[in-house]
Amino acid sequence: MVQNNGSKTLRSGPLAKSAGVSPDTIRHYERIGVLPRAFRTDSGYRVYPASALERVVVVQRALRIGFTLAELAEFLKARDAGSAPCHRVYQLAQDKLKGIEADIEALKRTRRYMKKVLCDWEQRIESAGSGEKSHLLYSLTDAVRRADTPPNQFRRKKLR
Secondary structure, three states: OEOOOOOEEEEHHHHHHHHOOOHHHHHHHHHHOOOOOOEEOOOOOEEEEOHHHHHHHHHHHHHHOOOOHHHHHHHHHHHHOOOOOHHHHHHHHHHHHHHHHHHHHHHHHHHHHHHHHHHHHHHHHHHOOOOOOOOHHHHHHHHHHHHOOOOOOOOOOOOO
């Protein structure tokens, strides 16, 4: 589609298809400010500038690395208003990386704990007679007590 002034435009359906998202996603992005308000045709169709495709692709990539739609809306609104939120984006990305690293450490603790639990369970199963209960899940309470660790040790600690 071409607008009167010669610039290329896209309706929400073709924009969504080109970006690999649903038309509902395009409408949602507009509603929350990730996409600027679309021009409306006389028949009510949303019409976006061709540059909207690049923005939707950027948003999709930013979501994959951990940014939220609210954060992206804030940054993009600031950018549209002429500000340069680059330092804030960079700082937030650093914080997200720290969170990922904390998640990895929590997963490593969980893996070590799980290996110990499985070793204990193997012994319980071997020592139990055929058809006897081994109380595997209930043994988790004993394992936490023996390890002298809080039950929520495997959750990521909040970053400041």
